[in-house]
Amino acid sequence: MRLVVASGKGGTGKTTLSVNLARALAPHETVGLLDCDVEEPNCHLFLNPDFDLMERVTSSVPVIDAEACTSCGLCARACEFHALVALPGVPLLLPELCHGCGACSYVCPEQAISDEEREIGWTGSGRVSGMYFRWGRLNVGQVLSTAVIRAVKHAEMLPPLDTLIMDAPPGVTCSAVETMRGADYAVLVTEPTPFGLHDLELAVETATQLGLPCGVVINRAGIGNTSVDDFCAARRIPILMKIAHQRSMAEACSRGEIMSAGDKSFAESLRSLAQDLRKRLSGQQNSELDDASHRVAV
Amino acid sequence: MSALWGRRGAASQPTMVGEKAAVHPGREAIPEPRSAGRAEPTSVPKQLVVLSGKGGTGKTTVTAALGSMARRKVLADCDVDAPDLHLLLDLVPVSREVFRAGKEARIITERCCRCGLCTDYCRFDAIRATANGDGEKPLYVVDPVSCEGCGLCALVCTSKAVDMIEPERGHWMVSDTRLGPLVHARLAIGGENSGKLVTLVREQALTLARERHLDLVIVDGPPGVGCPVIASVAGADLVLAVTEPTVSGVHDLERLMTLVRTFKVPLAVCINKCDLNREMTTQIERLCAASEIEIVGRIAYDTTAVEAQVEARSIIEYNAGPMVDQLRAMWAGIENKLNIIVEE
Numbered sequence: 001m002r003l004v005v006a007s008g009k010g011g012t013g014k015t016t017l018s019v020n021l022a023r024a025l026a027p028h029e030t031v032g033l034l035d036c037d038v039e040e041p042n043c044h045l046f047l048n049p050d051f052d053l054m055e056r057v058t059s060s061v062p063v064i065d066a067e068a069c070t071s072c073g074l075c076a077r078a079c080e081f082h083a084l085v086a087l088p089g090v091p092l093l094l095p096e097l098c099h100g101c102g103a104c105s106y107v108c109p110e111q112a113i114s115d116e117e118r119e120i121g122w123t124g125s126g127r128v129s130g131m132y133f134r135w136g137r138l139n140v141g142q143v144l145s146t147a148v149i150r151a152v153k154h155a156e157m158l159p160p161l162d163t164l165i166m167d168a169p170p171g172v173t174c175s176a177v178e179t180m181r182g183a184d185y186a187v188l189v190t191e192p193t194p195f196g197l198h199d200l201e202l203a204v205e206t207a208t209q210l211g212l213p214c215g216v217v218i219n220r221a222g223i224g225n226t227s228v229d230d231f232c233a234a235r236r237i238p239i240l241m242k243i244a245h246q247r248s249m250a251e252a253c254s255r256g257e258i259m260s261a262g263d264k265s266f267a268e269s270l271r272s273l274a275q276d277l278r279k280r281l282s283g284q285q286n287s288e289l290d291d292a293s294h295r296v297a298v
Numbered sequence: 299m300s301a302l303w304g305r306r307g308a309a310s311q312p313t314m315v316g317e318k319a320a321v322h323p324g325r326e327a328i329p330e331p332r333s334a335g336r337a338e339p340t341s342v343p344k345q346l347v348v349l350s351g352k353g354g355t356g357k358t359t360v361t362a363a364l365g366s367m368a369r370r371k372v373l374a375d376c377d378v379d380a381p382d383l384h385l386l387l388d389l390v391p392v393s394r395e396v397f398r399a400g401k402e403a404r405i406i407t408e409r410c411c412r413c414g415l416c417t418d419y420c421r422f423d424a425i426r427a428t429a430n431g432d433g434e435k436p437l438y439v440v441d442p443v444s445c446e447g448c449g450l451c452a453l454v455c456t457s458k459a460v461d462m463i464e465p466e467r468g469h470w471m472v473s474d475t476r477l478g479p480l481v482h483a484r485l486a487i488g489g490e491n492s493g494k495l496v497t498l499v500r501e502q503a504l505t506l507a508r509e510r511h512l513d514l515v516i517v518d519g520p521p522g523v524g525c526p527v528i529a530s531v532a533g534a535d536l537v538l539a540v541t542e543p544t545v546s547g548v549h550d551l552e553r554l555m556t557l558v559r560t561f562k563v564p565l566a567v568c569i570n571k572c573d574l575n576r577e578m579t580t581q582i583e584r585l586c587a588a589s590e591i592e593i594v595g596r597i598a599y600d601t602t603a604v605e606a607q608v609e610a611r612s613i614i615e616y617n618a619g620p621m622v623d624q625l626r627a628m629w630a631g632i633e634n635k636l637n638i639i640v641e642e
Contacts, residue, residue, distance in 0.1 A: 008380040010353010010521040015546065039522035040351050040553065042546040060421075080401060080448050101421055101448030140556045143493065143525035170353040170521050171379035177443055177488040194607050195358065195382040202380055206487045223604045247574075247599070254575035256545035 001281050002164045004183035006207075008199025010170035012189045013219035013243070016253055018167035019046045020260040024270035026130035029162035035135035036179040037169040038121060038148040044135055045256045053122035053137060057151045059144050060100040060115040066090045068112035075104035075113060096143065121148040125157060129258075132159055145169070146178045153182070163274060172206040180207065184281055186214040187240065193224035197231055204237060213280070217273075220245040238280075241273050343372070343507035344636050345500070345515045347534040349558075351550030353521035355542045356570040358382045359603050359613065360625070361518040364538075365477040366614035367629040371514040373475070374503035375482040376496045376530045378468065383518045384482055386610050387475035394471045397483065397498065399491040401447035401462045403440045409459035410438060416451035416460060425451060443488050467491050470499055472506065477612070479506055493525035500530070514636070523550075523557045531561045536635055538594070540568045543578030551582065555589060566635055568595035568628060594635070595628030597621055 005018045015037070022033040035043035062075070062084070073086035083097035084104055095118060105113035120142045125134035136152040138145050149169075158164070168179040180186060186207040190200040200216065207214040216232055221242040232239050243249075252259055260267040348361045361383060365373050375383040403424070405416070412435035417425045424444035427436035440451075442465075452460035467490065470483040481503040485492050503515045519530040531537060537558050541551040551567070558565045567586050572579050579596075586593050602619035606612065613621050 009382070010350075010355075010380075012354060037522075039524045039527075040353075040546075040550040042352070042549060045545040045549055078449070078453065099446050099448060101446060101450050102419070103448050103450040103453060106419070106450060106453055138524065140523055140553055141528070141560055143528065145522075145524045172487050173379045173485055173492050173526075174443065174488060174490050175524065176379075181443070193604055194385050194610065198382055198385055199380040202487070209487055223601055225608050250571075250574060250599075254542070254544035254547075254578055 002184045004166045004168055004180045005187045006168035007189045008202040012191050014189050015042045017189050018165050021270045022131050022165050023258045024260040024267040032132040032161040032164045034152050034166045036149050036152050036166050038136045038138045041135050041137055046258050047128045049128040051126035053124035055123045056119050057121040057148050058117035059120050061095050061098045061118045062104050062113045063116045064090050065112040068110045074107045078103045078107040120144050123151050145175045149178045172202045186212045188214050189217045191220045192228045197227045215240040218242045343515050344535045346536050347517040347519050347530050348538045349519040350540045351554035352547050355540045357540050358518050360540050362386045362612035363614050363625045364516055366612040370512040371516055372503045372507045373480045374499050374517045376499050376517050377520040378483040378485045378495045381482055389473040392472040396466050397468045397470050397495050398464045399467050399494040402445050402465050403451050404461045404463055405438050406459045409457050411457045415454050419450050419454045422446050493529035496526045496529035523553050534563050537563050537565045540570055542571045543575040566592050566594040570597045571599040572596040573598045594631035597624045
């Protein structure tokens with residue numbers, strides 16, 4: 001099964017859940033973890049893989065042959081992103097605005113425009129802590145996050161897996177959607193606070209629009225209020241798991257520790273979370289169980 | 299649906315209520331323009347942008363607190379993806395506008411000759427051939443999420459079957475709040491052009507500040523280092539990075555520092571939950587010292603912040619716990635930095 005761990009709000013515990021879940025499952029099945037938050041990837045800080053980012057991710061930018069260019073300006077007119085500015089001489093390229101679509105080279109009557117690959121980020125993959133791990137990083141200053149996410153998710157790169165876990169970036173815009181596409185189930189991590197609820201509503205809306213079934217993991221359970229529970233009950237969204245608020249857990253996370261590696265009961269509740277999801281996906285789960293399966297960890 | 303859900307839903311979708319806001323009792327009055335007789339230089343409002351790299355470090359909580367301490371300011375929520383600042387502020391909607399940006403291809407099926415040239419040219423895999431029941435060639439449809447709106451398909455199409463539309467990407471709003479005016483926005487789900495919406499929100503906030511002769515725009519920024527963050531940083535006067543002493547917080551702060559440096563915007567750092575991991579706090583301190591970045595605030599781990607949020611109040615308004623004094627001390631440091639910027 002392919003799970004995407006997402007949330008509208010940042011810092012709710014997506015990476016914590018992804019890493020701990022993958023680590024809990026790793027001794028029992030073949031698990032893959034993809035860190036798709038390419039703007040601020042963090043999974044590697046918990047896993048400490050011994051492999052580096054080895055594969056370049058590129059996007060094409062036009063190169064204009066000054067000899068052949070007649071300064072007709074058609075390329076600048078064709079560019080929807082204003083990445084080419086028509087000047088008396090050769091048009092000026094603003095590479096950070098370029099999406100690499102190729103419209104400029106298509107319209108150039110002199111065929112003076114060719115493509116050059118420009119580095120926008122990196123990906124790396126390998127085995128660590130008994131799992132397959134793949135992550136990517138967008139170069140600082142670049143904007144084409146989705147291209148790097150696509151490279152991380154590149155299906156042909158993946159070995160056969162029982163469970164694939166994708167750690168999504170926060171939010172509900174193009175980067176989050178790019179990560180969520182193709183998943184079987186969205187695990188939405190939230191915290192029981194007004195901000196957590198508001199952004200959960202957005203995440204549910206996103207999953208619904210993508211036709212993804214979703215369930216909620218409430219992290220830091222015990223703080224805030226019960227409005228997330230009320231929302232889930234009203235919308236009939238299953239609460240898959242609650243992780244109790246504990247300062248010791250926040251401290252362990254701050255050090256980059258994977259709790260499920262040492263804490264057997266936490267690992268066990270994560271494994272039953274995965275089992276529950278597998279049942280839900282295979283359709284064996286009766287809908288009445290939706291409300292009964294609240295699990296409390298720690 | 300619970301009553302709470304209904305109330306929240308209504309609050310997040312303000313309706314158009316005309317051009318000007320009425321004066322609401324109990325609200326901070328929006329300062330009137332300064333009288334023309336005073337010899338004030340026409341100063342440009344300063345822009346303070348609150349960022350973090352990592353999500354959930356406390357940007358919005360800090361922004362609301364700063365908003366309670368700063369006097370003559372406009373607030374701007376540039377986390378257009380998942381905006382939360384308005385949840386603390388009892389909005390009275392002033393205006394709501396549609397945001398359109400960029401283009402999106404639509405294939406007009408009746409005109410399409412089903413040659414598939416558009417699919418061959420599209421570099422974003424955005425045009426999919428779908429099986430057609432009549433046994434003929436496939437039908438082509440555009441996947442709006444993958445479509446970048448470059449228009450190459452329309453250029454190559456020989457049957458003029460591609461229409462480039464300008465879709466709605468979201469909304470931007472001006473609201474009156476008890477902390478003064480707020481410019482905020484909501485990007486459509488899966489929306490693109492978030493950077494353009496951020497730029498728009500900032501421009502509107504700046505215009506509002508100029509019109510009302512306010513000195514400061516406080517921007518609640520988005521997480522990450524991608525296009526909406528770049529749009530938040532460019533041209534700002536000061537970035538306040540709210541970080542936390544965790545491996546993730548430090549890693550993400552370093553990337554944010556690199557980004558802010560390329561834009562040559564001054565940076566100050568606030569360490570939230572500073573007592574969570576002393577070792578990591580020291581690491582942040584070393585990192586900042588090496589780059590000559592001032593740590594203007596240290597806020598201890600305290601769940602009072604959540605209590606204030608539940609009560610829909612900023613920490614300053616909620617006025618409980620040691621965070622209040624820590625935030626006041628930080629604001630003094632930020633004001634000082636902003637004044638230096640003014641003098642320069």
